[in-house]
Structure formats: structure tokens, C-alpha cells
Amino acid sequence: MVSIQNLHKKFGKNQVLKGVDLNINEGGIFAVLGPNGSGKTTLIKSVLGMVIPDKGNIEVLGNNIKKSSDYRHKIDYLPQIANFPSNLKVKELIKMIKDLRKPTNEETRLINLFKLEPFLDKKLGNLSGGTKQKVNIVLTFMFDSPLVILDEPTTGLDPISLIRLKDLIQAEKAKGKTILITSHIMSFVEEVSDEIVFILEGQIYFKGTIQDLKTKTKQPDFEHAIASILTENHA
Amino acid sequence: MNKLFVFLAVIFLAQTNYAQNIEVCNTCTVSTLKDAIAQAKDFDTITVKKGTYKEHNVIVDKPLTIIGEDYPVIDGEFKGEIITVISDNVTVDGLFIINVGNSYTTDYAAIRVRNSKDFLIQNLVLEKLFFGIYIEKSRDGKVFHNKIIGDAVEEYNSGNGIQLWYSKNVEIEHNFIQHVRDGIYLEFSDFCTIKNNVSSLNVRYGLHFMFSNDDIYQDNEFSDNGAGVAVMFSKRIKMYDNIFKENWGTASYGVLLKEINDAEITGNIFEENTIGINIEGSNRIIYKNNDFISNGWAIKVRGACYTNSFLENNFLYNSFDIAYNSKVNDNVFDRNYWSNYTGYDLDKNGIGDVPYRPVKLFSYIVNRTPETIILLRSLFIDIIDFSEKVSPVFTPDNLMDNNPKMKKIAW
Amino acid sequence: MLKILKYSFYDLMRSRWSYVYFAFYLLLGVVLLFLNNDLSKAVITLMNVIIVLVPLIGTIFGVMYYYNSREFTELLLAQPLKRSSIFLGQYLGVALSLSMSLILGLGIPFVFYGLFQSSAIWDFSLLLITGTFLTLIFTALAFNIALSNENKIKGFGYAILLWLLLAVIYDGLFLMSLIMFEDYPLDKVSLVGTMLNPIDLSRTLILLKLDISALLGYTGAVFKEFFGTNFGLIISFIMLTAWVILPVFRIVFKSKRKDF
Numbered sequence: 001m002v003s004i005q006n007l008h009k010k011f012g013k014n015q016v017l018k019g020v021d022l023n024i025n026e027g028g029i030f031a032v033l034g035p036n037g038s039g040k041t042t043l044i045k046s047v048l049g050m051v052i053p054d055k056g057n058i059e060v061l062g063n064n065i066k067k068s069s070d071y072r073h074k075i076d077y078l079p080q081i082a083n084f085p086s087n088l089k090v091k092e093l094i095k096m097i098k099d100l101r102k103p104t105n106e107e108t109r110l111i112n113l114f115k116l117e118p119f120l121d122k123k124l125g126n127l128s129g130g131t132k133q134k135v136n137i138v139l140t141f142m143f144d145s146p147l148v149i150l151d152e153p154t155t156g157l158d159p160i161s162l163i164r165l166k167d168l169i170q171a172e173k174a175k176g177k178t179i180l181i182t183s184h185i186m187s188f189v190e191e192v193s194d195e196i197v198f199i200l201e202g203q204i205y206f207k208g209t210i211q212d213l214k215t216k217t218k219q220p221d222f223e224h225a226i227a228s229i230l231t232e233n234h235a
Numbered sequence: 236m237n238k239l240f241v242f243l244a245v246i247f248l249a250q251t252n253y254a255q256n257i258e259v260c261n262t263c264t265v266s267t268l269k270d271a272i273a274q275a276k277d278f279d280t281i282t283v284k285k286g287t288y289k290e291h292n293v294i295v296d297k298p299l300t301i302i303g304e305d306y307p308v309i310d311g312e313f314k315g316e317i318i319t320v321i322s323d324n325v326t327v328d329g330l331f332i333i334n335v336g337n338s339y340t341t342d343y344a345a346i347r348v349r350n351s352k353d354f355l356i357q358n359l360v361l362e363k364l365f366f367g368i369y370i371e372k373s374r375d376g377k378v379f380h381n382k383i384i385g386d387a388v389e390e391y392n393s394g395n396g397i398q399l400w401y402s403k404n405v406e407i408e409h410n411f412i413q414h415v416r417d418g419i420y421l422e423f424s425d426f427c428t429i430k431n432n433v434s435s436l437n438v439r440y441g442l443h444f445m446f447s448n449d450d451i452y453q454d455n456e457f458s459d460n461g462a463g464v465a466v467m468f469s470k471r472i473k474m475y476d477n478i479f480k481e482n483w484g485t486a487s488y489g490v491l492l493k494e495i496n497d498a499e500i501t502g503n504i505f506e507e508n509t510i511g512i513n514i515e516g517s518n519r520i521i522y523k524n525n526d527f528i529s530n531g532w533a534i535k536v537r538g539a540c541y542t543n544s545f546l547e548n549n550f551l552y553n554s555f556d557i558a559y560n561s562k563v564n565d566n567v568f569d570r571n572y573w574s575n576y577t578g579y580d581l582d583k584n585g586i587g588d589v590p591y592r593p594v595k596l597f598s599y600i601v602n603r604t605p606e607t608i609i610l611l612r613s614l615f616i617d618i619i620d621f622s623e624k625v626s627p628v629f630t631p632d633n634l635m636d637n638n639p640k641m642k643k644i645a646w
Numbered sequence: 647m648l649k650i651l652k653y654s655f656y657d658l659m660r661s662r663w664s665y666v667y668f669a670f671y672l673l674l675g676v677v678l679l680f681l682n683n684d685l686s687k688a689v690i691t692l693m694n695v696i697i698v699l700v701p702l703i704g705t706i707f708g709v710m711y712y713y714n715s716r717e718f719t720e721l722l723l724a725q726p727l728k729r730s731s732i733f734l735g736q737y738l739g740v741a742l743s744l745s746m747s748l749i750l751g752l753g754i755p756f757v758f759y760g761l762f763q764s765s766a767i768w769d770f771s772l773l774l775i776t777g778t779f780l781t782l783i784f785t786a787l788a789f790n791i792a793l794s795n796e797n798k799i800k801g802f803g804y805a806i807l808l809w810l811l812l813a814v815i816y817d818g819l820f821l822m823s824l825i826m827f828e829d830y831p832l833d834k835v836s837l838v839g840t841m842l843n844p845i846d847l848s849r850t851l852i853l854l855k856l857d858i859s860a861l862l863g864y865t866g867a868v869f870k871e872f873f874g875t876n877f878g879l880i881i882s883f884i885m886l887t888a889w890v891i892l893p894v895f896r897i898v899f900k901s902k903r904k905d906f
Contacts, residue, residue: 531860
């Protein structure tokens, strides 16, 4: 599905990615983990073509992303911080995104699911962070693309919405989609993901199932396993 | 009283009874103008019928009236001068004169009047000419309603449309002159009136004055001439209600005044000339009620000009209103309307409360480095002009209009 | 790209700045015409205003829009859209809404005043065309500045500096060098110097209409060729178009290589 070879990226003097090699197969939920500033978002943005790599190769669904931007029609992306034009109404935003991408009717179901009806006529600038995130989720999931990339999807969500999000992710997985997630909430990652990719100092430190990670670090639970990686490497 | 009446009646009868009419046509017994003149007696009338007459050096040596019917063509075949009048009381009317001889040594004219009085040259059409109508040492005549169309390209081998030389009291009216060297040229000719003429597209000047005093020119239109109108070395000239238009070029003026004293320039329109009026060494001239519209420079003062007054003129949209090349000013600017004036009129008396300075620093700069003209109307130039306005350094500090009008002046 | 243009334009039409801009020109037109009652004079004053203000507003507004619409840009970047179409769309959205404010704001009072019966219509049209060109050029330059500077304050600083440079300082240096080298033939140099600054270029275009009588007073043959024939008009328009195209190309180029 996604294949990355020898990816390098530098921002100014800061070398963020130092030769990332990664293969993600079709189907399943993959969590990209790592400490702050490890390059998770940079990696994801490279896949999306928002960050231009200095070196290396990325293929999505067999297409080299440098050649054409058409592959992005097959990706649904949930950005990390939901920044929307503040003088636009929710309804207008949804309509606009549909106009820019393609027509769909999925949004009614999603709006219903996250109980967004009362907010449809409100301006985005007046919404709370959580509500914005819900709108963000609606915008992402209303298109039925084979690859879904979620950057910190849980930010600001209340428990009920979180459960609905998890259901939504599982449902998408059941359709055979590939889902890429970054998150800081370990319990969330543990619950939803099939496989994790751990990035440390710009390189893939670990890739495998959570069980593999526990075995490798000889830790009984996931959170401690992660913590042990970090302490080992910083000690 | 009775005696006088009888005398007049006798003269009148003599005119009708003895003055004969001689007809000239291609098939008549008299088939040339020359023969007709030879046969004619004083005060006869010669009627020239329609046709082409190849003649030159026709000398009119007795008082005759020569009238063309339906514009007969007198073709000089480029052999020299065509008609020369040397007698008083001659009228030439309605001829179409073409192909005047060209020469570098002799000023051949289509028609020349020499040492004569009381002549009338009217309704002529002149084409392919060297000089057109040449009035030489003559007086009390009239040049009326002629059309002169030359084909001059360069100054050195072309002649003037109407030229007066040492003549007095001549009226030049309703003539239409194009494509000659100078449309109308006066040299040593006083007390002449030049009225209602149109002189345009001439190689050099539309009107040219040299050493001629007490002349009036009025209601003429001069446009598109190589160098506009030049009035030089003359006194007491009156210029009323003329139009000077579109005289464009490096040395091109609406009017060039050089060594002119005591002239009056009133009611004229100067529109879209590179320089509206260029003044050099001219004194005691009154400029009143003129319109200066969209000229490059409305007035350019080149020095040695004293006690001139510029009163109640309209200066509209000129790139530069006044250019001065010295710091000394002895001329008066008063009660003019300046479209570039930006002052205010708080007491509502129709006169701006702050004086207007028509000379800009930038005109001084352009005078020094002509290429800088390309920066005209730049914000930077506006800024330096403004600072010069506040404290004049390069421009005469007493040169201002203390009573700038707030509205365009009508008269 | 057209869709983004549509939304940017729509977005701007709802922001109060376009109305402020529009109202400003409307007021300017009305004041000049109805207080002055002189169309030719109004056109001349407008020319001074347009040459100075349009570039200033174009740069400031361009930079401001770019920084203010970051969210919108990010949202668009998250969608499967071409980079170049996102930025060109936004650029055209700003440039066109500014041009529209200019044309309508000035045009309406002039039409009401009876422009169509007046001989000043050509001068006025030229003025609007030049104003539109200046808007296109300076908005493009503003986008270039903003694309190259993440820091808002820096971006604004450079924008003001750019305007100051092209509107005032350039002419000052130009004038000084012309005076310094006045012993040499300068007509070509001065024409080239004019071509290199879009504000000077537009000024020249307007001079061709308003001050042709003065321009023809200069002796240089190149000047005569330039101002006396249509040659000057054609060259000026070509150069103005180049001044639009080059910065727009740089927007495309820069946006393709930028990380978000």
C-alpha cells in the first residue's frame, strides 16, 4: 500500500528524518508512534506530499508520489490541528469540500453519528475545539478512500465521541481499508491498532505487533514497553 | 456739390462705357492671358474661361481686373514665376495656379505684387508652388480667401505661402495654407492685419514675423506646424483670439517670442503644444485671458524678460505651468486659474488663501538634465517639488500668484 | 484552480476589507468629480493616487490575505488538490477582488458623471487598465514575499519595504544617477530604468496619454521613437505582462517546493 525508501528530510539545521524505510501492507490499522519531534507528522506529511523530502522515494498504491498528485484522491487525511476558515459555516465548509473533491452522501450519517446537526449553521470560528475535531472527522470519513491517515484523531473528543470514533475506525477496517494513525494516547493505540511503527530520532526503531514489542522489551504492558524504549535510548 | 456729382457721374460713365471686357479661352481669338493683358486698356476686365493655360512670366503692368471663371488652370510648367503685378489697382480673382518654378537663387512666386498699391488678390488656389503670394514693397492691399497647398518637405528647398516684404497696411484674411515652409511670413511690414486664417502642417512656422511693427493678428488657427508661430524683433504686436494647437517637437512652440516689446496677447488658446509660449528677451507684454491647455510647458521664460504681466489666464493640465531658467523674476502673475493649485479658500471669496508657485523644482531639473523628464509625476518628484515649494532654493522665491482663482475664469 | 479561485473570491467578498477598499475608491471618485466638477483634473489626480496607492494596497492586502488564510490553505492542502492550483487560485482570488473593487469603485461615479460622453474616456480606461495591472503585479509580489517568509512581521516589513523601494527610493536613485551621468547619452538608460520598475512603467503609460506634449520636447531619437509612435505603448504593455507573469511563475515554483 505505502512503501517508503531511504527518506531524508531536514528543516533548516534540524535533520528530522534520517533514512526511513517502511512498508505498509494493505488492510489493517497501523499506529505511528514516537516521542515529540521524532518526525511522525513529517513522515505522514511526506506521504501526503505536503512536505517535500530531500532524498528518498515514496510509493502509494504503486505510484511514485513525485510523478503526479492524483494518488491523493485515494487518501482521506485528518489533519492534526483543525484550522478552518473562521468565517465559514459548518454546512458551507462541508459543501465546499465536497465540491472540491467529489459528491458524496455519507456526511448525513456522520453528522448524525456525532450529533452535529445543531452546529451546521454556526460559523467555524465560534465552535469549541472538540466540535471542530468532530467536523474534521466528518470531512475525513465522508469520502470512501482505500487509505485513511489520521493525525491525532482523539484530540479534544469527549468519551462518547471517542467510542464512536473507534467504532468508525473498526468499520473502515472491516471494509478492507488501510488506516494510518498517530496518537499520544497509548490506550487508544493499544485498543485499535494491529501493528505499530515506532520512530525514534528520525528512523524506524521498531515495526511489528504490540505483542512483539512487549516481547522485545520484556515489559508486561504496552505503556511500559514504550517507556522502556525511551529511557534506554536517552540514558 | 453739383460739380462733384457731375465729376463722379463722369467717372462712373467712363468706367461702364470705356472699360471693356476681354474674354480668354482656349478656342477664343485671345487664347492666352499674356495676349489679353497686352490688348487690354487700363481698368479693363479680363475674364479667363475654364481651361488650362500654360503660361509663365505674365506681367500685369496696368490696372486690370483678372477674373477666372470656374477656376481656369494657369500652369507654369515649373519654368519660373507665373504672375507678376507691377501696377496699382490690380485685382486677381478665381484662378487655379500650379507648377511654380523652383530655384535656389530666385524666389519664384505663383503671384507677386511689386511696388503696387490697392491690389486685391482673392479666391486663388495655389498648388505645386515654391513661393505662393509674394507682396513686395507694396501697400494698402488685400489678400483674401486663398487656398495654398504646398508639398514642402524640407526647409532649404521650399518657399512660404504668403510673404510680405517691406509692405504696409495689407489685410490678410480667410486664407487657408498648408504644407509650405512658413505659412505666412512678414518681414519689415507694418500695420498689417492677419485675420481668420488657417495655417497648418507647415514645415517651419505657421506664422513668422520679423522686424514688423504695429500688426494685429486675430482669430487665426495655427496647428501642427513644425515649429509653431514665431514673432521676433517686433514692437506693438497685438495677438487676439488665435488658436495654437498641437505644435509638437523639440523646438516647437505655440508661439515663440523673441525680442518683442509692448505686445498684447489676449484671448488666445494654446492647446497641446510642447511649449505654449517661449519667451526670450521680451518686455512689457500683457498676457490676459488666455487658455493654456495640456501643454508640455505652458510658458517657458528663457531670461531677459522684464515687466511682463500674466493676468487672468487659465492654466489647465499642463505638465509644467511655468519654467524659468533664472532666479530673478520681474514679471507679475496675478488672478490666474491654475488647475494644479491645491490650496483652499476658507473665506469663500473665490481666491485661494495661499499663493501658488507655478515654477516647480522639477522643471529646473529637467532643464538641466532633459532625460529626467521620464520621472514626471513620480511620487519622489512630488516630494522634492513639495519641499522646494515650502522653501524655494532653486526657483525664484518671489515668483508666485498671490491671488490664484479657485474656479476656471470665463470671459 | 477555478474552484479555489471561486472560494477565495467568495471568502474575500464576505470580508469587510474588500468593502473598505471599494468604499474608499467610490468616495475618492465621488469627491474628485462632484466637488471638483472637472473630469480632466480628476483623471490626473486619480493617476497620482493609483500609481502610489494601488501598489501599496496590493502588497499589504496580498500579504495580509496570505497570512490570514493559512487555515484555509491548510485545509486545502489536506485535500487532494494541486499545490499550484491552490496558490494560483488564492492569488487570483485576491487580485481579482481588488481589481474589481478598483474598477467598480472608480467606475461607478465616473459613469454617473457622464464619462461615456466625455473625451476623457480613453485616459480613464487606460488608468483602470494600468491600475489592474499594478494590482496583479503587486499582489503577486506580495504572495512571493509571504511564501518566502513564515514570519508574519517579517513578511509585512518586506512588503512595505518593497513598496517604498519601488514607489519612492527607486526614482530617487534613478534621478540621482541621471543627474550624475548627465554628460553621457542617457535616453536608452532612462527608458531601460523605467522598464525595470512596474510603477515607473505604469507611470510612463499614463504619461504617454497625459503629457505627450512635454515628452516630445526631448531631443533623443530613442525617446522620439518610443513616445512618438505606438512602439512605447506596445513595449510598455509587454513589460507589464512580463511583470505579472514572472512573479506568478515564482509563486508556482516556490509553492511546489514548500513544506507545510
